[in-house]
Amino acid sequence: MLTDIARIRRFNRAVTTETGALDDSFLGRGRPLGAARVLNAIGQAGEAGREVGGIRDFLGLDSGLLSRLLRGLEGEGLIEVGPHPDDGRKRLARLTAQGQTEFAAYEQLSDDRAAGLLAHHPRPRALLDAMDLVASALGQHRIEIMVEDPQAEDSRYCLEEYYAELGRRFDTGFDVNLSRDPDADSMRAPIGSFFVARSDGLPVGCVGLKGGQAFGEVKRLWVAPAARGLRLATRLMDALEAYARLLNMTVLRLDTNSALPEAVAMYRNAGWAEIDRFNDDPYPDHFFEKVL
Incomplete structure:
Protein backbone atom coordinates (compact mmCIF):
# COMPACT_ATOMS: atom_id res chain seq x y z
CA MET A 1 0.00 0.00 0.00
CA HIS A 121 -7.13 10.44 -21.30
CA PRO A 122 -10.69 9.18 -20.65
CA ARG A 123 -11.50 12.11 -18.33
CA PRO A 124 -9.67 15.18 -19.70
CA ARG A 125 -11.68 17.68 -17.63
CA ALA A 126 -10.88 15.85 -14.38
CA LEU A 127 -7.23 15.72 -15.44
CA LEU A 128 -7.15 19.48 -16.06
CA ASP A 129 -8.84 20.19 -12.73
CA ALA A 130 -6.26 18.03 -10.93
CA MET A 131 -3.42 19.83 -12.73
CA ASP A 132 -4.85 23.22 -11.76
CA LEU A 133 -5.08 22.11 -8.13
CA VAL A 134 -1.46 20.92 -8.04
CA ALA A 135 -0.09 23.94 -9.92
CA SER A 136 -1.93 26.36 -7.63
CA ALA A 137 -0.64 24.57 -4.54
CA LEU A 138 2.97 24.48 -5.75
CA GLY A 139 2.88 28.10 -6.92
CA GLN A 140 0.84 29.61 -4.09
CA HIS A 141 3.67 31.90 -2.93
CA ARG A 142 4.07 33.26 -6.47
CA ILE A 143 0.43 34.27 -6.95
CA GLU A 144 0.33 37.93 -7.99
CA ILE A 145 -2.54 40.36 -7.41
CA MET A 146 -2.80 43.22 -9.87
CA VAL A 147 -5.23 46.08 -10.56
CA GLU A 148 -7.05 45.43 -13.85
CA ASP A 149 -9.84 46.91 -15.94
CA PRO A 150 -12.99 44.91 -15.11
CA GLN A 151 -13.67 44.51 -18.83
CA ALA A 152 -10.21 43.08 -19.62
CA GLU A 153 -10.04 39.47 -20.79
CA ASP A 154 -8.82 37.93 -17.53
CA SER A 155 -11.25 40.03 -15.51
CA ARG A 156 -14.15 38.89 -17.67
CA TYR A 157 -13.01 35.27 -17.29
CA CYS A 158 -13.07 35.55 -13.49
CA LEU A 159 -16.44 37.30 -13.49
CA GLU A 160 -18.05 34.76 -15.81
CA GLU A 161 -16.78 31.92 -13.60
CA TYR A 162 -18.15 33.78 -10.56
CA TYR A 163 -21.57 34.29 -12.16
CA ALA A 164 -21.69 30.64 -13.24
CA GLU A 165 -20.94 29.45 -9.72
CA LEU A 166 -23.66 31.67 -8.25
CA GLY A 167 -26.05 30.29 -10.86
CA ARG A 168 -25.29 26.76 -9.68
CA ARG A 169 -25.50 27.52 -5.98
CA PHE A 170 -28.49 29.87 -5.77
CA ASP A 171 -31.91 28.18 -5.83
CA THR A 172 -33.18 30.97 -8.10
CA GLY A 173 -30.15 30.98 -10.38
CA PHE A 174 -28.25 34.23 -10.98
CA ASP A 175 -28.62 37.02 -13.51
CA VAL A 176 -26.01 39.76 -13.17
CA ASN A 177 -28.29 42.21 -14.97
CA LEU A 178 -30.57 42.18 -11.92
CA SER A 179 -27.66 43.36 -9.76
CA ARG A 180 -26.40 46.91 -9.48
CA ASP A 181 -23.63 47.97 -11.87
CA PRO A 182 -23.57 44.84 -14.06
CA ASP A 183 -20.76 46.32 -16.21
CA ALA A 184 -18.62 47.19 -13.14
CA ASP A 185 -18.17 50.80 -14.32
CA SER A 186 -17.89 51.99 -10.70
CA MET A 187 -14.99 49.56 -10.11
CA ARG A 188 -12.50 51.66 -12.05
CA ALA A 189 -10.15 54.45 -11.03
CA PRO A 190 -10.47 57.10 -9.81
CA ILE A 191 -13.53 56.06 -7.76
CA GLY A 192 -12.94 52.32 -7.38
CA SER A 193 -10.78 49.42 -8.49
CA PHE A 194 -10.78 45.82 -9.67
CA PHE A 195 -8.19 43.21 -8.70
CA VAL A 196 -7.21 39.98 -10.47
CA ALA A 197 -5.05 37.25 -8.93
CA ARG A 198 -2.88 35.16 -11.27
CA SER A 199 -1.00 31.93 -10.72
CA ASP A 200 1.77 31.68 -13.36
CA GLY A 201 -0.37 33.73 -15.73
CA LEU A 202 -3.64 31.91 -15.08
CA PRO A 203 -6.40 34.07 -13.50
CA VAL A 204 -7.49 32.38 -10.27
CA GLY A 205 -9.37 35.08 -8.36
CA CYS A 206 -10.85 38.56 -8.37
CA VAL A 207 -12.56 41.21 -6.26
CA GLY A 208 -13.99 44.64 -7.00
CA LEU A 209 -14.08 47.88 -5.01
CA LYS A 210 -17.12 49.94 -5.93
CA GLY A 211 -16.91 53.67 -5.32
CA GLY A 212 -19.02 56.71 -6.07
CA GLN A 213 -21.19 56.52 -2.94
CA ALA A 214 -20.99 57.34 0.75
CA PHE A 215 -19.10 54.10 1.42
CA GLY A 216 -16.88 51.71 -0.47
CA GLU A 217 -18.49 48.43 -1.44
CA VAL A 218 -16.81 45.05 -1.90
CA LYS A 219 -18.17 43.24 -4.95
CA ARG A 220 -17.64 39.94 -6.74
CA LEU A 221 -15.06 38.23 -4.58
CA TRP A 222 -14.23 34.93 -6.30
CA VAL A 223 -11.45 32.34 -6.00
CA ALA A 224 -11.05 29.45 -8.42
CA PRO A 225 -11.78 26.04 -6.87
CA ALA A 226 -8.18 24.96 -7.49
CA ALA A 227 -6.85 27.89 -5.43
CA ARG A 228 -9.20 27.62 -2.46
CA GLY A 229 -7.75 26.95 0.97
CA LEU A 230 -4.62 28.99 0.16
CA ARG A 231 -5.87 32.17 1.89
CA LEU A 232 -6.15 33.89 -1.49
CA ALA A 233 -9.53 35.43 -0.59
CA THR A 234 -7.88 37.04 2.45
CA ARG A 235 -5.05 38.37 0.29
CA LEU A 236 -7.54 39.85 -2.18
CA MET A 237 -9.48 41.50 0.63
CA ASP A 238 -6.27 42.89 2.15
CA ALA A 239 -5.30 44.40 -1.21
CA LEU A 240 -8.76 45.90 -1.58
CA GLU A 241 -8.75 47.42 1.92
CA ALA A 242 -5.30 48.94 1.36
CA TYR A 243 -6.51 50.52 -1.88
CA ALA A 244 -9.68 51.78 -0.19
CA ARG A 245 -7.53 53.62 2.35
CA LEU A 246 -5.60 55.26 -0.50
CA LEU A 247 -8.94 56.52 -1.79
CA ASN A 248 -9.70 57.90 1.70
CA MET A 249 -12.61 55.53 2.19
CA THR A 250 -13.44 55.10 5.88
CA VAL A 251 -16.26 52.54 5.66
CA LEU A 252 -16.64 49.42 3.54
CA ARG A 253 -19.80 47.40 3.04
CA LEU A 254 -20.65 44.15 1.31
CA ASP A 255 -23.49 41.72 0.87
CA THR A 256 -23.62 37.96 0.37
CA ASN A 257 -26.04 35.06 0.34
CA SER A 258 -26.60 32.27 2.86
CA ALA A 259 -26.03 29.79 0.01
CA LEU A 260 -22.36 30.78 0.39
CA PRO A 261 -21.76 29.81 4.03
CA GLU A 262 -17.97 29.88 3.64
CA ALA A 263 -18.18 33.55 2.61
CA VAL A 264 -20.44 34.44 5.53
CA ALA A 265 -18.05 32.70 7.94
CA MET A 266 -14.99 34.41 6.45
CA TYR A 267 -16.47 37.90 6.86
CA ARG A 268 -17.55 37.22 10.43
CA ASN A 269 -14.12 35.85 11.32
CA ALA A 270 -12.40 38.83 9.67
CA GLY A 271 -14.14 41.35 11.91
CA TRP A 272 -16.96 42.48 9.65
CA ALA A 273 -20.11 43.52 11.54
CA GLU A 274 -23.53 42.42 10.32
CA ILE A 275 -25.86 45.33 9.54
CA ASP A 276 -29.32 45.91 8.12
CA ARG A 277 -29.98 45.67 4.39
CA PHE A 278 -28.52 48.67 2.55
CA ASN A 279 -29.55 47.97 -1.06
CA ASP A 280 -32.38 46.51 -3.13
CA ASP A 281 -30.32 43.78 -4.81
CA PRO A 282 -32.61 40.69 -5.06
CA TYR A 283 -29.97 38.09 -4.20
CA PRO A 284 -28.23 38.86 -0.87
CA ASP A 285 -29.62 38.09 2.58
CA HIS A 286 -26.54 38.95 4.69
CA PHE A 287 -25.09 42.47 4.93
CA PHE A 288 -21.81 43.51 6.49
CA GLU A 289 -19.84 46.67 7.31
CA LYS A 290 -16.24 47.37 8.32
CA VAL A 291 -14.79 50.64 9.57
CA LEU A 292 -11.27 51.19 8.30
Missing part, protein backbone atom coordinates in the same frame (compact mmCIF):
# COMPACT_ATOMS: atom_id res chain seq x y z
CA LEU A 2 1.39 3.39 -1.00
CA THR A 3 1.93 5.90 1.78
CA ASP A 4 1.15 9.58 1.24
CA ILE A 5 4.86 10.35 0.84
CA ALA A 6 5.30 7.52 -1.67
CA ARG A 7 2.36 8.81 -3.71
CA ILE A 8 3.89 12.29 -3.87
CA ARG A 9 7.25 10.88 -4.95
CA ARG A 10 5.53 8.76 -7.61
CA PHE A 11 3.84 11.92 -8.90
CA ASN A 12 7.17 13.77 -8.96
CA ARG A 13 8.77 10.98 -11.00
CA ALA A 14 5.88 10.98 -13.46
CA VAL A 15 6.10 14.75 -13.97
CA THR A 16 9.89 14.62 -14.34
CA THR A 17 9.58 11.97 -17.03
CA GLU A 18 6.66 13.61 -18.86
CA THR A 19 8.26 17.06 -18.95
CA GLY A 20 11.64 15.74 -20.06
CA ALA A 21 13.39 17.40 -17.12
CA LEU A 22 16.33 14.99 -17.38
CA ASP A 23 16.59 14.95 -21.17
CA ASP A 24 19.68 16.39 -22.81
CA SER A 25 17.48 17.45 -25.72
CA PHE A 26 14.12 18.78 -24.47
CA LEU A 27 11.43 18.10 -27.10
CA GLY A 28 14.19 17.08 -29.48
CA ARG A 29 15.47 20.64 -30.02
CA GLY A 30 19.05 20.04 -28.91
CA ARG A 31 19.18 21.71 -25.51
CA PRO A 32 18.06 20.73 -21.97
CA LEU A 33 14.90 21.90 -20.24
CA GLY A 34 16.64 24.69 -18.28
CA ALA A 35 17.81 26.50 -21.40
CA ALA A 36 14.42 25.96 -23.07
CA ARG A 37 12.61 27.47 -20.06
CA VAL A 38 14.82 30.58 -20.16
CA LEU A 39 14.16 30.95 -23.90
CA ASN A 40 10.43 30.59 -23.20
CA ALA A 41 10.51 33.20 -20.42
CA ILE A 42 12.10 35.70 -22.78
CA GLY A 43 9.82 34.81 -25.67
CA GLN A 44 6.66 35.21 -23.59
CA ALA A 45 7.60 38.87 -23.06
CA GLY A 46 7.39 39.60 -26.80
CA GLU A 47 9.52 42.03 -28.75
CA ALA A 48 10.15 44.24 -25.72
CA GLY A 49 12.26 41.52 -24.12
CA ARG A 50 12.58 40.72 -20.45
CA GLU A 51 14.75 42.16 -17.72
CA VAL A 52 17.31 39.61 -16.56
CA GLY A 53 16.40 40.03 -12.90
CA GLY A 54 12.77 39.36 -13.81
CA ILE A 55 13.77 36.11 -15.53
CA ARG A 56 15.70 35.04 -12.45
CA ASP A 57 12.76 35.74 -10.13
CA PHE A 58 10.19 34.17 -12.45
CA LEU A 59 12.11 30.91 -12.84
CA GLY A 60 13.58 30.83 -9.32
CA LEU A 61 17.16 30.50 -10.59
CA ASP A 62 20.33 31.67 -8.90
CA SER A 63 22.34 34.34 -10.70
CA GLY A 64 25.23 32.05 -11.62
CA LEU A 65 23.07 29.41 -13.28
CA LEU A 66 21.01 32.00 -15.14
CA SER A 67 24.17 33.69 -16.43
CA ARG A 68 25.45 30.38 -17.81
CA LEU A 69 22.14 29.64 -19.50
CA LEU A 70 21.98 33.13 -21.02
CA ARG A 71 25.55 32.83 -22.34
CA GLY A 72 24.68 29.50 -23.91
CA LEU A 73 21.63 30.94 -25.67
CA GLU A 74 23.69 33.94 -26.82
CA GLY A 75 26.31 31.59 -28.19
CA GLU A 76 23.62 29.86 -30.26
CA GLY A 77 22.51 33.20 -31.66
CA LEU A 78 19.04 32.89 -30.10
CA ILE A 79 19.11 35.92 -27.79
CA GLU A 80 20.78 39.27 -27.32
CA VAL A 81 21.52 40.66 -23.86
CA GLY A 82 22.27 44.36 -23.41
CA PRO A 83 21.67 47.38 -21.17
CA HIS A 84 18.08 48.23 -20.33
CA PRO A 85 17.11 51.37 -22.31
CA ASP A 86 15.48 52.97 -19.25
CA ASP A 87 17.98 51.88 -16.58
CA GLY A 88 21.63 51.23 -17.41
CA ARG A 89 22.06 49.26 -14.17
CA LYS A 90 19.80 46.52 -15.53
CA ARG A 91 20.19 44.13 -18.44
CA LEU A 92 17.53 43.21 -20.97
CA ALA A 93 17.28 39.93 -22.89
CA ARG A 94 15.56 39.79 -26.29
CA LEU A 95 15.05 37.05 -28.84
CA THR A 96 16.85 37.31 -32.16
CA ALA A 97 15.05 36.35 -35.37
CA GLN A 98 16.52 32.86 -35.00
CA GLY A 99 15.40 32.80 -31.38
CA GLN A 100 11.86 33.72 -32.36
CA THR A 101 11.80 30.78 -34.77
CA GLU A 102 13.07 28.45 -32.04
CA PHE A 103 10.56 29.83 -29.53
CA ALA A 104 7.70 29.21 -31.99
CA ALA A 105 8.91 25.64 -32.55
CA TYR A 106 8.93 24.95 -28.81
CA GLU A 107 5.44 26.44 -28.47
CA GLN A 108 4.04 24.19 -31.20
CA LEU A 109 5.70 21.05 -29.85
CA SER A 110 4.53 21.82 -26.30
CA ASP A 111 0.97 22.47 -27.48
CA ASP A 112 0.94 19.24 -29.48
CA ARG A 113 2.20 17.21 -26.52
CA ALA A 114 -0.44 18.74 -24.23
CA ALA A 115 -3.20 18.09 -26.77
CA GLY A 116 -2.05 14.51 -27.12
CA LEU A 117 -2.15 13.94 -23.37
CA LEU A 118 -5.73 15.22 -23.18
CA ALA A 119 -6.80 13.25 -26.24
CA HIS A 120 -5.60 9.97 -24.75
Whole structure:
Protein backbone atom coordinates (compact mmCIF):
# COMPACT_ATOMS: atom_id res chain seq x y z
CA MET A 1 0.00 0.00 0.00
CA LEU A 2 1.39 3.39 -1.00
CA THR A 3 1.93 5.90 1.78
CA ASP A 4 1.15 9.58 1.24
CA ILE A 5 4.86 10.35 0.84
CA ALA A 6 5.30 7.52 -1.67
CA ARG A 7 2.36 8.81 -3.71
CA ILE A 8 3.89 12.29 -3.87
CA ARG A 9 7.25 10.88 -4.95
CA ARG A 10 5.53 8.76 -7.61
CA PHE A 11 3.84 11.92 -8.90
CA ASN A 12 7.17 13.77 -8.96
CA ARG A 13 8.77 10.98 -11.00
CA ALA A 14 5.88 10.98 -13.46
CA VAL A 15 6.10 14.75 -13.97
CA THR A 16 9.89 14.62 -14.34
CA THR A 17 9.58 11.97 -17.03
CA GLU A 18 6.66 13.61 -18.86
CA THR A 19 8.26 17.06 -18.95
CA GLY A 20 11.64 15.74 -20.06
CA ALA A 21 13.39 17.40 -17.12
CA LEU A 22 16.33 14.99 -17.38
CA ASP A 23 16.59 14.95 -21.17
CA ASP A 24 19.68 16.39 -22.81
CA SER A 25 17.48 17.45 -25.72
CA PHE A 26 14.12 18.78 -24.47
CA LEU A 27 11.43 18.10 -27.10
CA GLY A 28 14.19 17.08 -29.48
CA ARG A 29 15.47 20.64 -30.02
CA GLY A 30 19.05 20.04 -28.91
CA ARG A 31 19.18 21.71 -25.51
CA PRO A 32 18.06 20.73 -21.97
CA LEU A 33 14.90 21.90 -20.24
CA GLY A 34 16.64 24.69 -18.28
CA ALA A 35 17.81 26.50 -21.40
CA ALA A 36 14.42 25.96 -23.07
CA ARG A 37 12.61 27.47 -20.06
CA VAL A 38 14.82 30.58 -20.16
CA LEU A 39 14.16 30.95 -23.90
CA ASN A 40 10.43 30.59 -23.20
CA ALA A 41 10.51 33.20 -20.42
CA ILE A 42 12.10 35.70 -22.78
CA GLY A 43 9.82 34.81 -25.67
CA GLN A 44 6.66 35.21 -23.59
CA ALA A 45 7.60 38.87 -23.06
CA GLY A 46 7.39 39.60 -26.80
CA GLU A 47 9.52 42.03 -28.75
CA ALA A 48 10.15 44.24 -25.72
CA GLY A 49 12.26 41.52 -24.12
CA ARG A 50 12.58 40.72 -20.45
CA GLU A 51 14.75 42.16 -17.72
CA VAL A 52 17.31 39.61 -16.56
CA GLY A 53 16.40 40.03 -12.90
CA GLY A 54 12.77 39.36 -13.81
CA ILE A 55 13.77 36.11 -15.53
CA ARG A 56 15.70 35.04 -12.45
CA ASP A 57 12.76 35.74 -10.13
CA PHE A 58 10.19 34.17 -12.45
CA LEU A 59 12.11 30.91 -12.84
CA GLY A 60 13.58 30.83 -9.32
CA LEU A 61 17.16 30.50 -10.59
CA ASP A 62 20.33 31.67 -8.90
CA SER A 63 22.34 34.34 -10.70
CA GLY A 64 25.23 32.05 -11.62
CA LEU A 65 23.07 29.41 -13.28
CA LEU A 66 21.01 32.00 -15.14
CA SER A 67 24.17 33.69 -16.43
CA ARG A 68 25.45 30.38 -17.81
CA LEU A 69 22.14 29.64 -19.50
CA LEU A 70 21.98 33.13 -21.02
CA ARG A 71 25.55 32.83 -22.34
CA GLY A 72 24.68 29.50 -23.91
CA LEU A 73 21.63 30.94 -25.67
CA GLU A 74 23.69 33.94 -26.82
CA GLY A 75 26.31 31.59 -28.19
CA GLU A 76 23.62 29.86 -30.26
CA GLY A 77 22.51 33.20 -31.66
CA LEU A 78 19.04 32.89 -30.10
CA ILE A 79 19.11 35.92 -27.79
CA GLU A 80 20.78 39.27 -27.32
CA VAL A 81 21.52 40.66 -23.86
CA GLY A 82 22.27 44.36 -23.41
CA PRO A 83 21.67 47.38 -21.17
CA HIS A 84 18.08 48.23 -20.33
CA PRO A 85 17.11 51.37 -22.31
CA ASP A 86 15.48 52.97 -19.25
CA ASP A 87 17.98 51.88 -16.58
CA GLY A 88 21.63 51.23 -17.41
CA ARG A 89 22.06 49.26 -14.17
CA LYS A 90 19.80 46.52 -15.53
CA ARG A 91 20.19 44.13 -18.44
CA LEU A 92 17.53 43.21 -20.97
CA ALA A 93 17.28 39.93 -22.89
CA ARG A 94 15.56 39.79 -26.29
CA LEU A 95 15.05 37.05 -28.84
CA THR A 96 16.85 37.31 -32.16
CA ALA A 97 15.05 36.35 -35.37
CA GLN A 98 16.52 32.86 -35.00
CA GLY A 99 15.40 32.80 -31.38
CA GLN A 100 11.86 33.72 -32.36
CA THR A 101 11.80 30.78 -34.77
CA GLU A 102 13.07 28.45 -32.04
CA PHE A 103 10.56 29.83 -29.53
CA ALA A 104 7.70 29.21 -31.99
CA ALA A 105 8.91 25.64 -32.55
CA TYR A 106 8.93 24.95 -28.81
CA GLU A 107 5.44 26.44 -28.47
CA GLN A 108 4.04 24.19 -31.20
CA LEU A 109 5.70 21.05 -29.85
CA SER A 110 4.53 21.82 -26.30
CA ASP A 111 0.97 22.47 -27.48
CA ASP A 112 0.94 19.24 -29.48
CA ARG A 113 2.20 17.21 -26.52
CA ALA A 114 -0.44 18.74 -24.23
CA ALA A 115 -3.20 18.09 -26.77
CA GLY A 116 -2.05 14.51 -27.12
CA LEU A 117 -2.15 13.94 -23.37
CA LEU A 118 -5.73 15.22 -23.18
CA ALA A 119 -6.80 13.25 -26.24
CA HIS A 120 -5.60 9.97 -24.75
CA HIS A 121 -7.13 10.44 -21.30
CA PRO A 122 -10.69 9.18 -20.65
CA ARG A 123 -11.50 12.11 -18.33
CA PRO A 124 -9.67 15.18 -19.70
CA ARG A 125 -11.68 17.68 -17.63
CA ALA A 126 -10.88 15.85 -14.38
CA LEU A 127 -7.23 15.72 -15.44
CA LEU A 128 -7.15 19.48 -16.06
CA ASP A 129 -8.84 20.19 -12.73
CA ALA A 130 -6.26 18.03 -10.93
CA MET A 131 -3.42 19.83 -12.73
CA ASP A 132 -4.85 23.22 -11.76
CA LEU A 133 -5.08 22.11 -8.13
CA VAL A 134 -1.46 20.92 -8.04
CA ALA A 135 -0.09 23.94 -9.92
CA SER A 136 -1.93 26.36 -7.63
CA ALA A 137 -0.64 24.57 -4.54
CA LEU A 138 2.97 24.48 -5.75
CA GLY A 139 2.88 28.10 -6.92
CA GLN A 140 0.84 29.61 -4.09
CA HIS A 141 3.67 31.90 -2.93
CA ARG A 142 4.07 33.26 -6.47
CA ILE A 143 0.43 34.27 -6.95
CA GLU A 144 0.33 37.93 -7.99
CA ILE A 145 -2.54 40.36 -7.41
CA MET A 146 -2.80 43.22 -9.87
CA VAL A 147 -5.23 46.08 -10.56
CA GLU A 148 -7.05 45.43 -13.85
CA ASP A 149 -9.84 46.91 -15.94
CA PRO A 150 -12.99 44.91 -15.11
CA GLN A 151 -13.67 44.51 -18.83
CA ALA A 152 -10.21 43.08 -19.62
CA GLU A 153 -10.04 39.47 -20.79
CA ASP A 154 -8.82 37.93 -17.53
CA SER A 155 -11.25 40.03 -15.51
CA ARG A 156 -14.15 38.89 -17.67
CA TYR A 157 -13.01 35.27 -17.29
CA CYS A 158 -13.07 35.55 -13.49
CA LEU A 159 -16.44 37.30 -13.49
CA GLU A 160 -18.05 34.76 -15.81
CA GLU A 161 -16.78 31.92 -13.60
CA TYR A 162 -18.15 33.78 -10.56
CA TYR A 163 -21.57 34.29 -12.16
CA ALA A 164 -21.69 30.64 -13.24
CA GLU A 165 -20.94 29.45 -9.72
CA LEU A 166 -23.66 31.67 -8.25
CA GLY A 167 -26.05 30.29 -10.86
CA ARG A 168 -25.29 26.76 -9.68
CA ARG A 169 -25.50 27.52 -5.98
CA PHE A 170 -28.49 29.87 -5.77
CA ASP A 171 -31.91 28.18 -5.83
CA THR A 172 -33.18 30.97 -8.10
CA GLY A 173 -30.15 30.98 -10.38
CA PHE A 174 -28.25 34.23 -10.98
CA ASP A 175 -28.62 37.02 -13.51
CA VAL A 176 -26.01 39.76 -13.17
CA ASN A 177 -28.29 42.21 -14.97
CA LEU A 178 -30.57 42.18 -11.92
CA SER A 179 -27.66 43.36 -9.76
CA ARG A 180 -26.40 46.91 -9.48
CA ASP A 181 -23.63 47.97 -11.87
CA PRO A 182 -23.57 44.84 -14.06
CA ASP A 183 -20.76 46.32 -16.21
CA ALA A 184 -18.62 47.19 -13.14
CA ASP A 185 -18.17 50.80 -14.32
CA SER A 186 -17.89 51.99 -10.70
CA MET A 187 -14.99 49.56 -10.11
CA ARG A 188 -12.50 51.66 -12.05
CA ALA A 189 -10.15 54.45 -11.03
CA PRO A 190 -10.47 57.10 -9.81
CA ILE A 191 -13.53 56.06 -7.76
CA GLY A 192 -12.94 52.32 -7.38
CA SER A 193 -10.78 49.42 -8.49
CA PHE A 194 -10.78 45.82 -9.67
CA PHE A 195 -8.19 43.21 -8.70
CA VAL A 196 -7.21 39.98 -10.47
CA ALA A 197 -5.05 37.25 -8.93
CA ARG A 198 -2.88 35.16 -11.27
CA SER A 199 -1.00 31.93 -10.72
CA ASP A 200 1.77 31.68 -13.36
CA GLY A 201 -0.37 33.73 -15.73
CA LEU A 202 -3.64 31.91 -15.08
CA PRO A 203 -6.40 34.07 -13.50
CA VAL A 204 -7.49 32.38 -10.27
CA GLY A 205 -9.37 35.08 -8.36
CA CYS A 206 -10.85 38.56 -8.37
CA VAL A 207 -12.56 41.21 -6.26
CA GLY A 208 -13.99 44.64 -7.00
CA LEU A 209 -14.08 47.88 -5.01
CA LYS A 210 -17.12 49.94 -5.93
CA GLY A 211 -16.91 53.67 -5.32
CA GLY A 212 -19.02 56.71 -6.07
CA GLN A 213 -21.19 56.52 -2.94
CA ALA A 214 -20.99 57.34 0.75
CA PHE A 215 -19.10 54.10 1.42
CA GLY A 216 -16.88 51.71 -0.47
CA GLU A 217 -18.49 48.43 -1.44
CA VAL A 218 -16.81 45.05 -1.90
CA LYS A 219 -18.17 43.24 -4.95
CA ARG A 220 -17.64 39.94 -6.74
CA LEU A 221 -15.06 38.23 -4.58
CA TRP A 222 -14.23 34.93 -6.30
CA VAL A 223 -11.45 32.34 -6.00
CA ALA A 224 -11.05 29.45 -8.42
CA PRO A 225 -11.78 26.04 -6.87
CA ALA A 226 -8.18 24.96 -7.49
CA ALA A 227 -6.85 27.89 -5.43
CA ARG A 228 -9.20 27.62 -2.46
CA GLY A 229 -7.75 26.95 0.97
CA LEU A 230 -4.62 28.99 0.16
CA ARG A 231 -5.87 32.17 1.89
CA LEU A 232 -6.15 33.89 -1.49
CA ALA A 233 -9.53 35.43 -0.59
CA THR A 234 -7.88 37.04 2.45
CA ARG A 235 -5.05 38.37 0.29
CA LEU A 236 -7.54 39.85 -2.18
CA MET A 237 -9.48 41.50 0.63
CA ASP A 238 -6.27 42.89 2.15
CA ALA A 239 -5.30 44.40 -1.21
CA LEU A 240 -8.76 45.90 -1.58
CA GLU A 241 -8.75 47.42 1.92
CA ALA A 242 -5.30 48.94 1.36
CA TYR A 243 -6.51 50.52 -1.88
CA ALA A 244 -9.68 51.78 -0.19
CA ARG A 245 -7.53 53.62 2.35
CA LEU A 246 -5.60 55.26 -0.50
CA LEU A 247 -8.94 56.52 -1.79
CA ASN A 248 -9.70 57.90 1.70
CA MET A 249 -12.61 55.53 2.19
CA THR A 250 -13.44 55.10 5.88
CA VAL A 251 -16.26 52.54 5.66
CA LEU A 252 -16.64 49.42 3.54
CA ARG A 253 -19.80 47.40 3.04
CA LEU A 254 -20.65 44.15 1.31
CA ASP A 255 -23.49 41.72 0.87
CA THR A 256 -23.62 37.96 0.37
CA ASN A 257 -26.04 35.06 0.34
CA SER A 258 -26.60 32.27 2.86
CA ALA A 259 -26.03 29.79 0.01
CA LEU A 260 -22.36 30.78 0.39
CA PRO A 261 -21.76 29.81 4.03
CA GLU A 262 -17.97 29.88 3.64
CA ALA A 263 -18.18 33.55 2.61
CA VAL A 264 -20.44 34.44 5.53
CA ALA A 265 -18.05 32.70 7.94
CA MET A 266 -14.99 34.41 6.45
CA TYR A 267 -16.47 37.90 6.86
CA ARG A 268 -17.55 37.22 10.43
CA ASN A 269 -14.12 35.85 11.32
CA ALA A 270 -12.40 38.83 9.67
CA GLY A 271 -14.14 41.35 11.91
CA TRP A 272 -16.96 42.48 9.65
CA ALA A 273 -20.11 43.52 11.54
CA GLU A 274 -23.53 42.42 10.32
CA ILE A 275 -25.86 45.33 9.54
CA ASP A 276 -29.32 45.91 8.12
CA ARG A 277 -29.98 45.67 4.39
CA PHE A 278 -28.52 48.67 2.55
CA ASN A 279 -29.55 47.97 -1.06
CA ASP A 280 -32.38 46.51 -3.13
CA ASP A 281 -30.32 43.78 -4.81
CA PRO A 282 -32.61 40.69 -5.06
CA TYR A 283 -29.97 38.09 -4.20
CA PRO A 284 -28.23 38.86 -0.87
CA ASP A 285 -29.62 38.09 2.58
CA HIS A 286 -26.54 38.95 4.69
CA PHE A 287 -25.09 42.47 4.93
CA PHE A 288 -21.81 43.51 6.49
CA GLU A 289 -19.84 46.67 7.31
CA LYS A 290 -16.24 47.37 8.32
CA VAL A 291 -14.79 50.64 9.57
CA LEU A 292 -11.27 51.19 8.30
